[in-house]
Amino acid sequence: MDSLIQQFKALPTTAISDAMDGLNNLDSAIKPLKDEYHFAGRALTVQVPVGDNSAVLKAIGEAQAGDILVVDCKGDTYRAIAGDFVVGMMQTMEIEALVVDGVIRDLAAIKDLNFPVFSKGTTVASSGKAGVGETNIPISCGGVTVYPGDLIIGDVDGVVVVPQAICEEILKKAKDKIVKDEQRAEKYAGKPDEIRKYIAMMTAKS
Numbered sequence: 375m376d377s378l379i380q381q382f383k384a385l386p387t388t389a390i391s392d393a394m395d396g397l398n399n400l401d402s403a404i405k406p407l408k409d410e411y412h413f414a415g416r417a418l419t420v421q422v423p424v425g426d427n428s429a430v431l432k433a434i435g436e437a438q439a440g441d442i443l444v445v446d447c448k449g450d451t452y453r454a455i456a457g458d459f460v461v462g463m464m465q466t467m468e469i470e471a472l473v474v475d476g477v478i479r480d481l482a483a484i485k486d487l488n489f490p491v492f493s494k495g496t497t498v499a500s501s502g503k504a505g506v507g508e509t510n511i512p513i514s515c516g517g518v519t520v521y522p523g524d525l526i527i528g529d530v531d532g533v534v535v536v537p538q539a540i541c542e543e544i545l546k547k548a549k550d551k552i553v554k555d556e557q558r559a560e561k562y563a564g565k566p567d568e569i570r571k572y573i574a575m576m577t578a579k580s
C-alpha cells in the first residue's frame with residue numbers, strides 16, 4: 375500500500391468528508407456489511423447495465439492488488455451485482471474492497487469471507503451475463519462522480535471519494551481537522567461552564 379493510501383486509511387471518513395465540505399460522499403444507504411470494515415485505495419470503476427454483472431468479472435480480471443471495485447449499477451436493488459463466488463474471486467485477486475450502489479447476495483457466506491463489501495443491502499436474484507458494461511471510465515456511484523484512480527475510503531460512517539488531483543491538499547486538511555477536533559474535545563469535555571459559554575457563542579444572534 376503506498377504511503378498516501380496508508381495515510382488516508384489512518385483517518386476516519388468523517389474528517390476526510392469535512393476536508394471536502396461534505397460534498398463528495400456516497401449516498402448514506404451504501405453501508406458496510408460489518409461495522410469493522412475500513413478500506414482505502416484507488417478506484418477501479420465499473421459501469422453495468424441494470425441486471426448484468428459481466429463487467430464486474432471483466433474488472434476482476436483487470437484489477438491490480440489493492441484496487442477498490444466501485445460499481446455503478448444505477449442503484450438497482452433487485453439483482454445482485456455479486457454473490458459469494460464473485461466476491462471470493464475479488465479476494466483471491468487481492469482487490470481490497472467492493473463498493474456498489476446496488477445489492478449483493480449470499481450474505482452469510484460473504485460475511486464469512488471477511489471481505490469489505492459496501493452496498494445498499496442484499497437480494498436473492500443473481501445478475502445476467504450478457505457481456506455488456508464498461509470498466510475504467512468515469513462513473514456515477516451513489517450520487518458522486520468517480521474517476522478511475524480516484525482515492526476512495528470507507529468505514530462504518532460511509533464512503534468518501536477524493537479526486538486524484540486534490541489528494542495531497544485534502545489529506546492535509548483532514549489531518550488539521552482532526553487536531554482541531556481533539557483540541558475542542560479537550561477544551562470542553564467535563565467542563566459545564568465552558569460548554570455553556572460555547573453554546574452561548576454558537577447561538578448568539580448577530
Ligand SMILES: O=C([O-])CC(=O)C(=O)O
Nearest residue numbers: 456457458459460500501
Ligand atoms: O455469479 C453471480 O453472478 C452471483 C453469484 O451467485 C455468486 O457470485 O456466487
